[in-house]
Amino acid sequence: MNDATALRPIVDADWVFDRYEAVRGRLPDLPAGDAAAAEAPDLSALFGAYDVFVLDGFGVLNVGEAPIAGAVERIGQMRAAGKRVIVLTNAATNPPAASVEKYRRLGFDFTMDEIVSSRDVTMSAMAAFPRETHWGVAAAGPASLAGLAPNTTALLADSAAYDAAEAIILLSGGEWDTAHQARLVASLRNNPRPVLVANPDLVAPREDGLSIEPGYWAHELMDATGLPAAFYGKPFGNAFDAVLDRLGPDAPPRARMAMVGDTLHTDILGGRAAGMGTILVARHGIFAGREVAPYIEKSGIVPHHVVATT
Structure with missing residues (x-):
């Protein structure tokens, strides 16, 4: 187990359900x-x-x-x-072509036109920002930044990168942990900026359990700062x-x-x-x-x- 994994909560269905219920007021109304x-x-x-x-x-x-x-x-x-x-x-980590390839590896024959991801929806929202906007992104390696925008920087251990970003995207939870989260909270408290959440899920099912996803960190961020976040996806x-x-x-x-x-x-x-x-x-x-x-x-x-x- 690496340090990032050790810093995440241990979750099961009851924890996930209770956390979703706790943030229910931020979700769409039930018809x-x-x-x-x-x-x-x-x-x-x-x-x-x-x-x-x-x-x-x-x-x-x-x-x-x-x-x-x-x-x-x-x-x-x-x-x-x-x-x-x-x-x-x-799932917002992969660019569209990589999503098609992922499903093909699994045996599915989906075309690019048949896959709509929260990444796609987020990119449409990004287009409303000035082209020169400097984005700070919670990413999963350089490949996940491909095609997002000309000015993107992965948010890692350098606090200066958090402060330099003009807007934030929570794209992937793969490399995010409580240390990254603390840097982001501190930076946004000092200088509030837009936060776009490219994956509203709290968790995702994996072979070995449930992984923590950007929606979890987004709600934690809102609780800690009182700032809003804009969610893109289901x-x-x-x-x-x-x-x-x-x-x-x-x-x-x-x-x-x-x-x-x-x-x-x-x-x-x-x-x-x-x-x-x-x-x-x-x-x-x-x-x-x-x-x-x-x-x-x-x-x-x-x-x-x-x-x-x-």
Whole structure:
């Protein structure tokens, strides 16, 4: 275990759920009216209900760097049934071409047009800033900075880099720890600046557990400084607007689209707020090995369907 890992909280589904509930006021409002959480074995049972499947990545297609058993075949079945597929992921580390290559390594045949990431949504927001803006980025190595903006600097151990940045992007949690966070908090307390959060997730499912993601650090930052942050990605409307833009004028009504995910507070809340159908995958992500009904009841975030697996 390296020092960065040692400084992170140890998390499980209960910790994640409680933390999401604690920041619920910063998330989109849940629309009025209850969904009905009908159960099905997998997504193939729901082909008749939806024309477009909007798929989360982690916990739906893959866990860490391994595909979920049967997921590749299920995408093929969707295509054969005439369904459109879009991957909507809060994984912001990879540039678009690298995301396509990642899924191809896992066996999926997604094209670049079929992948919408919170990185894409964040880059659209960055375009509204002056071109000469100097960005300080919580990144995962130089490759993750590719294509972002001309003036980007990874925020590492040099406090001067934090102070020199004119705006901040929380892009990746891979190399971020409490020491980096403390430098950022101190810098922003001294000189408040815009903070863009390119991945609103608190955690992501990996082969060896749950990794801490930028959304966790963003809420910690807001708690520590009282400053706002702008979130790009699920559950926020900007992510779902990007999906609709990608689908184009031939998109079906939102009720014929399904957001498929493993997390109540991002995938299901976001999909319901966007007016889509929602499908919770219970076996592989946040709730792996647990009964999901108590979490649904406690949060009031009710998916239209619960499936065991993709």
